[in-house]
Amino acid sequence: MKEGKKVILLVEDEYRIRKMIQEFLELNDFFVISAEDGGQALELFFANNRFVDLVILDLMLPVMDGNKVLKEIRQLSEVPTIILSAKNSVNDQVSGLNEGADDYMTKPFSLKLLKAHIDSLLRRTLTEESEVVVRGKLSLNERTREGFLDEKPLMLLPREFDLLLFFMKNEHIVFTRNSILNSVWGYMFNGDIRTVDTHVKQIRAKLTSKYPYIHSVYGVGYKFEVKDA
Numbered sequence: 001m002k003e004g005k006k007v008i009l010l011v012e013d014e015y016r017i018r019k020m021i022q023e024f025l026e027l028n029d030f031f032v033i034s035a036e037d038g039g040q041a042l043e044l045f046f047a048n049n050r051f052v053d054l055v056i057l058d059l060m061l062p063v064m065d066g067n068k069v070l071k072e073i074r075q076l077s078e079v080p081t082i083i084l085s086a087k088n089s090v091n092d093q094v095s096g097l098n099e100g101a102d103d104y105m106t107k108p109f110s111l112k113l114l115k116a117h118i119d120s121l122l123r124r125t126l127t128e129e130s131e132v133v134v135r136g137k138l139s140l141n142e143r144t145r146e147g148f149l150d151e152k153p154l155m156l157l158p159r160e161f162d163l164l165l166f167f168m169k170n171e172h173i174v175f176t177r178n179s180i181l182n183s184v185w186g187y188m189f190n191g192d193i194r195t196v197d198t199h200v201k202q203i204r205a206k207l208t209s210k211y212p213y214i215h216s217v218y219g220v221g222y223k224f225e226v227k228d229a
């Protein structure tokens, strides 16, 4: 994924509108992934959810409607989402916002206003989230995706980074391999739970025996814990 550009998942079934928004956003330096129905939207989202910064979601869509798409996304992600729909009744807008949308815009719309809404939402969410997660001697920068162990660069593959970040954000919590798979790989992933073991093994090797932060919990799974020496 392009470094530095914000990534937007655009879900819109009308070709003309989709193209128009996509071209406009690209001109404004966003990286756009687009989907033309609800099923494709979920597939793309869960394949790229570590990178998507914002979702623009139409409601009336083939395969699966936008409300259902949003519900699925919200099971796993708080990604900022703007509903952009021709459904303009107060009730539609209220239910969209209640179901977890951050913003609701009605069609017809102005591209300039859409961009202002995107910028405002991104500003809010970027300042809310802390960029660097630190536990013990380990720190991960979510934005640059750099890792450091005892102040030295820690080289992690993308999934190793995701998994370690997940553990660090959920210190002391014991997870089963299945729940780790669902949270880190996404429920569309078809691999088996040994994938988790393989990745844990790789991360442990990189942390070295000096920093045994990932603990096996017999009969259950794993937890992350920094024990003070």
Ligand code: CA
Residues within 6 Å of the ligand: 012, 013, 014, 058, 059, 060, 061
């Ligand atoms: Ca539509």
